[in-house]
Each structure stands twice: as C-alpha cells, then as structure tokens.
Amino acid sequence: MCWRLPTALSERNQSTAELSAFLTDTRRLVDEVVGEWADRVAREYPAPLGAAMAYALASPGKRLRPILVIAVHRALGGAGPIERVAAAVEVVHSYSLVHDDLPCMDDDDLRRGRPTVHRKFGVPIATAAGHRLIPLAGRVLADGATALGLPEHTLGVLGVELFRAAGVCGMVGGQALDLRAEGRALTLEELTEMHRRKTGLLIAASAVMGALAAGAVPETVAAVRGYGEEIGLAFQIADDLLDQSATSVELGKTAGKDARHDKPTFATVLDPAAARGVALGCVARAVAHLRAGRIDSSLLHELASFVVNRRS
Numbered sequence: 001m002c003w004r005l006p007t008a009l010s011e012r013n014q015s016t017a018e019l020s021a022f023l024t025d026t027r028r029l030v031d032e033v034v035g036e037w038a039d040r041v042a043r044e045y046p047a048p049l050g051a052a053m054a055y056a057l058a059s060p061g062k063r064l065r066p067i068l069v070i071a072v073h074r075a076l077g078g079a080g081p082i083e084r085v086a087a088a089v090e091v092v093h094s095y096s097l098v099h100d101d102l103p104c105m106d107d108d109d110l111r112r113g114r115p116t117v118h119r120k121f122g123v124p125i126a127t128a129a130g131h132r133l134i135p136l137a138g139r140v141l142a143d144g145a146t147a148l149g150l151p152e153h154t155l156g157v158l159g160v161e162l163f164r165a166a167g168v169c170g171m172v173g174g175q176a177l178d179l180r181a182e183g184r185a186l187t188l189e190e191l192t193e194m195h196r197r198k199t200g201l202l203i204a205a206s207a208v209m210g211a212l213a214a215g216a217v218p219e220t221v222a223a224v225r226g227y228g229e230e231i232g233l234a235f236q237i238a239d240d241l242l243d244q245s246a247t248s249v250e251l252g253k254t255a256g257k258d259a260r261h262d263k264p265t266f267a268t269v270l271d272p273a274a275a276r277g278v279a280l281g282c283v284a285r286a287v288a289h290l291r292a293g294r295i296d297s298s299l300l301h302e303l304a305s306f307v308v309n310r311r312s
Helices: 004-044 049-058 064-075 083-100 117-121 123-148 152-166 171-180 188-213 218-245 272-292 298-309
Strands: none
Touching: 004 049, 004 064, 004 083, 004 123, 004 298, 049 083, 049 117, 049 123, 064 083, 064 188, 064 218, 064 298, 083 123, 083 152, 083 171, 083 188, 117 123, 123 152, 152 171, 152 188, 171 188, 188 218, 218 272, 218 298, 272 298
C-alpha cells in the first residue's frame, strides 16, 4: 500500500494549487467589476459621498461571497461573465461592513487593512454611503443579468434571493440579535441561529445565485442551498476563532474586538477545539448536500475546507 501515498499527496497538492489559482483568478475578475462601479459612483455622486462609496467598494477583501457565486455557476455548467452578477453580492457585503464598523455598532477603526469608512469620511457620510450601496447592488445585479443574457424572471428571482438574505430575516436581523447579545450569555442554539442569519444566509444566497444563474433545477438549487448554509456557519465559527488567535495585521481588522464588546461567540460558548469540531461538522454536511444533489465538484469541496482552514 505504500506506493499509493505519494499519489495521494500529489493529488492533494494539485487540488490545493488549483484552488489557489481559482481564488486568484476570480478575485481579479470580481475586483475589476467592482472597480468599474467604484469609478462610476465616484463620478455620479457628489463629493464626498461618491468618494466614500468608491472607497468602500474598492477596498481589498477575500471576495468569498462572489467567489461562491462563480464557483457554483461553473460547477453546474454555467458560462458567460458571471462575475458581473457576483459583484452585486460584494456590493451588499460592502454596505454591511460600512455600517457594521460605525460607532453605534462595533465602533471599529480598521477594515481590510485600511481605516474604516467613518474614520476617513466621518459618521454621517459613512452612514449615507452604506445606505446608497443597497440600491447600487440592484443596479449591479441588473447589469450582470443583462451581460449573461438572463431573462427578466431570473433577474427577479436573483434579486429576491439577494435582498431577502440581506434584510431583516437575514443579515440585518442577525445584526440586531448580535447587538442585543452583548454582555449576555447565549446558548449554542441561540448563537447558531444568530449567525445563520447574520453571516450564513448571505453566503448561502451567494451559492444559490450561482445555481439560479446556471439554470439549475429546483432539486439542485436545494442541494446548493444546504451546502451554502453549512459553509456560511463554518465561516462564522472560523471568524470567531481567528478573532481570538490571529493578529490585526493577519485579519485586516482589529483583532480581539469581540472580547472587548463582551460578545458571545463560538470561541466563548465552546472551547476552541470543540468550536473547530463544529465547523468541520458543517463542512462534512456541506459536502453531503453536494453528494445528495449529485453535484460532482472537487472545487466546491475544496472551497468548503478553505473556509475553516484560512488564516484571515
């Protein structure tokens, strides 16, 4: 059996290299589209509002959510410039970061390795810029659907998926629960529900949007949704652990801020080993959803593992 080990290691190294290349290529594609819209809003909106919106959009990031849109779309046989649809998810995510950093929320000074929008432009402008990124996401989505040649019905379904995940039943509602939880003890079930809404639903919606844009049948969309929900929770658990263990330089944002705000996290409700175990369980269930939906994609498997093994 010893002769099999080098082959297994070689395959693993090749898979890791392919994922790294995919992440690099897709980030570049998304950055190009987001950069176009950043330049556009800087011209369309009066200063300093347009500059603040452009600053929020053009900041470097992991781009995990749009990457998921692209990865699922390609895994299901989609073709065309899907990055233009995927960019709409990044615009929504950028809005959430601008508002999350405000003094009335997390009051943070650093985001993606740069001063937060309100530190650079002031709280009123940052608040207004965040608000205006929401309708901008609709424009970006419509532009992307046109570029892909999607029918109006599909555009409507994509819009419902994106903005429902971002709204009060998803990200906004989860953020409200997060603020209410400061200084309180939560059960694991309560914490899980909070983060499935605050973080998980937009990540799940990203995966689903890739499937919808590829014209997937409902059974496949359901499998992709299950996959996205599980890696969305795994992503948050990894974030909580990194907040305790990584540096601000590694994270691109202020490390240890959860503890300073006395927030319950997966790293406080559970010990680190148990929290990582829960995250790995999410990854296993995510892969099981793919298998149940007969979606054969090593890329999506690798992305699920990447979510919990990343260092930023």
